[in-house]
Amino acid sequence: MASRVSLKSKGKSSGGKGSKGMEEKSTSQCLKEWSTWAMKKAKVITHYGFIPLVIIIGMNSEPKPQLYQLLTPV
Amino acid sequence: MAGMVPPGTAMLGEASAAASAKKINDVGKKVDFMNLPCPIPYEELHREALMSLKPELFEGMRFDFTKGLNQKFSLSHSVFMGPMELPSQSAETIKIPTAHYEFGANFIDPKLMLIGRVLTDGRLNARVKCDLTDDLTLKANAQLTNEPHMSHAMFNFDFKGKDYRTQLQLGNGALFGASYIQSVTPHLSLGGEVFWAGQHRKSGLGYAGRYETDKMVATGQVASTGMVALSYVQKVSEKVSLATDFMYNYMSRDVTASVGYDYILRQARLRGKIDSNGCAAAFLEERLNMGLNFILSAELDHKKKDYKFGFGLTIG
Numbered sequence: 001m002a003s004r005v006s007l008k009s010k011g012k013s014s015g016g017k018g019s020k021g022m023e024e025k026s027t028s029q030c031l032k033e034w035s036t037w038a039m040k041k042a043k044v045i046t047h048y049g050f051i052p053l054v055i056i057i058g059m060n061s062e063p064k065p066q067l068y069q070l071l072t073p074v
Numbered sequence: 075m076a077g078m079v080p081p082g083t084a085m086l087g088e089a090s091a092a093a094s095a096k097k098i099n100d101v102g103k104k105v106d107f108m109n110l111p112c113p114i115p116y117e118e119l120h121r122e123a124l125m126s127l128k129p130e131l132f133e134g135m136r137f138d139f140t141k142g143l144n145q146k147f148s149l150s151h152s153v154f155m156g157p158m159e160l161p162s163q164s165a166e167t168i169k170i171p172t173a174h175y176e177f178g179a180n181f182i183d184p185k186l187m188l189i190g191r192v193l194t195d196g197r198l199n200a201r202v203k204c205d206l207t208d209d210l211t212l213k214a215n216a217q218l219t220n221e222p223h224m225s226h227a228m229f230n231f232d233f234k235g236k237d238y239r240t241q242l243q244l245g246n247g248a249l250f251g252a253s254y255i256q257s258v259t260p261h262l263s264l265g266g267e268v269f270w271a272g273q274h275r276k277s278g279l280g281y282a283g284r285y286e287t288d289k290m291v292a293t294g295q296v297a298s299t300g301m302v303a304l305s306y307v308q309k310v311s312e313k314v315s316l317a318t319d320f321m322y323n324y325m326s327r328d329v330t331a332s333v334g335y336d337y338i339l340r341q342a343r344l345r346g347k348i349d350s351n352g353c354a355a356a357f358l359e360e361r362l363n364m365g366l367n368f369i370l371s372a373e374l375d376h377k378k379k380d381y382k383f384g385f386g387l388t389i390g
Contacts, residue, residue, distance in 0.1 A: 043225060047218045050200045051190045054179040058147030061181070065143035073141070 110237040113263035123305035126317035126336040129357035136386030150178040248272025300325030
């Protein structure tokens with residue numbers, strides 16, 4: 001409640017100049033947020049998906065190994 | 075000292091006459107500066123010295139099993155049991171006994187190389203090397219953990235020219251680096267590097283040179299972080315090479331010199347070194363059978379009173 005009151009008063013005092021400043025700030029802020037979000041997702045995808053990716057690429061290379069060879073020790 | 079003739083030169087008179095005749099022939103041949111060989115990459119400048127003087131020493135028991143499913147594709151299982159050292163600020167070394175199992179998958183192709191290793195605590199170690207064109211190569215290296223802010227990644231773009239190589243490095247935490255190395259004569263190559271670390275607000279510049287012949291390799295590297303590193307490796311025979319290394323930090327006044335040997339025998343490879351910090355180390359890899367290797371590692375640090383012994387078996 002207190003924060004809402006303070007934001008309203010800030011908006012009233014700055015007026016038009018304040019709104020333009022907030023828009024500029026939001027595009028660069030958006031870009032930073034998107035890139036951080038993308039890096040976080042890329043990190044999680046790489047963390048869980050890298051070894052399966054290598055295994056899939058390996059199983060599809062010539063000559064194709066059989067599935068049981070993946071699990072047996074010999 | 076200059077006037078003294080080392081003994082044995084009279085017996086080697088014929089051999090030296092033949093050698094000097096060859097040298098005159100070589101000098102007579104003009105150096106073709108348009109056709110110099112491509113130099114080795116900047117980060118591998120100290121390659122020979124590192125191979126001899128810094129083997130992968132470990133403490134505890136290590137067991138590695140690599141199973142090849144294909145010419146290009148293989149899986150690896152690795153078990154390690156032993157004390158792991160924690161970095162500590164005090165003079166005492168803190169060791170914690172750990173055991174872990176590591177699973178790895180490797181795909182090795184001339185154009186694409188993918189290596190991934192995952193540990194039981196969820197840490198992933200990934201390396202990718204991809205030849206985008208004949209001259210341009212992309213290399214990536216990443217260590218990813220479950221803990222936040224502890225993951226690292228580094229991307230390198232390497233461009234290989236006729237007698238030069240350049241590399242651009244991008245890392246997480248706003249790390250940028252670039253390096254360039256050029257062959258100046260058939261034996262000498264010179265290079266430089268520059269890096270900028272955004273997180274630590276540090277930047278640095280470095281220069282390096284490498285002189286190699288059939289019998290020896292001498293390298294020198296200077297960096298603006300205060301590091302001066304010189305190394306010299308002499309190939310005494312087919313089986314034996316000796317190496318020496320000198321590292322000096324002119325900011326922190328730290329000096330380390332080490333001397334080592336590398337014996338590559340038919341059934342074994344033995345590397346040993348001794349340091350000016352009172353540290354002696356040895357590493358033996360013995361081939362018991364086809365594909366079966368036995369490894370012994372020892373490191374005695376007399377200054378810190380830290381003695382590490384390790385043994386292991388590698389299959390495949």
